[in-house]
Ligand code: DX5
């Protein structure tokens with residue numbers, strides 16, 4: 001299965017975000033990762049459906065909306081309307097996960113369930129049956145530029161085992177602190193989709209940096 005690279009534009013420069021997104025696409029980005037934060041579920045506030053609309057209209061790859069917000073059910077239809085093709089919600093704040101993932105799928109998007117670093121993998125053992133992807137956080141959500149939590153590598157390979165056993169079609173996405181120096185390990189441990197924020201946007205040449213990461217990802221063979 002081809003491994004996918006998803007630049008997290010939260011780490012970009014909002015003044016030049018269109019140009020930066022285009023640079024990642026020229027460099028081989030497969031998905032645009034769009035972080036939505038409400039200042040309640042996580043200690044930061046970011047962007048919403050209006051900005052997503054401007055982006056999704058202009059890019060020809062899927063936009064992946066990572067919802068770090070309270071009561072995501074209320075906003076899911078607006079994000080689908082805005083053009084999000086992938087939508088993920090956190091298991092920690094969704095009481096009726098079957099209902100929420102089914103809603104996302106019924107609206108025509110891929111449905112993802114997210115785990116914070118402190119949440120046991122067993123929390124998604126049921127939801128994985130009806131999720132298109134599981135997003136494993138390798139930092140505590142809220143900010144770009146944090147350090148990768150090393151324990152995430154072991155969690156990744158355990159999650160891959162769970163996925164292989166329960167729903168082989170479900171993808172595993174990893175988000176937080178992934179850079180050129182650990183991306184190969186992350187893919188080898190089990191990631192199918194790799195989110196990279198500061199590891200791309202802090203480079204001078206965003207296109208070249210995206211290409212470099214994409215090449216590293218493609219060369220890493222999962223073991
Ligand atoms: C963190 C976000 C991430 C973040 C990734 O809450 O979900 O997507 O922007 O940025 P880096 O790769 O810099 O950790």
Ligand code: ZN
Pocket residue numbers: 008033034035066175195
């Ligand atoms: Zn994210």
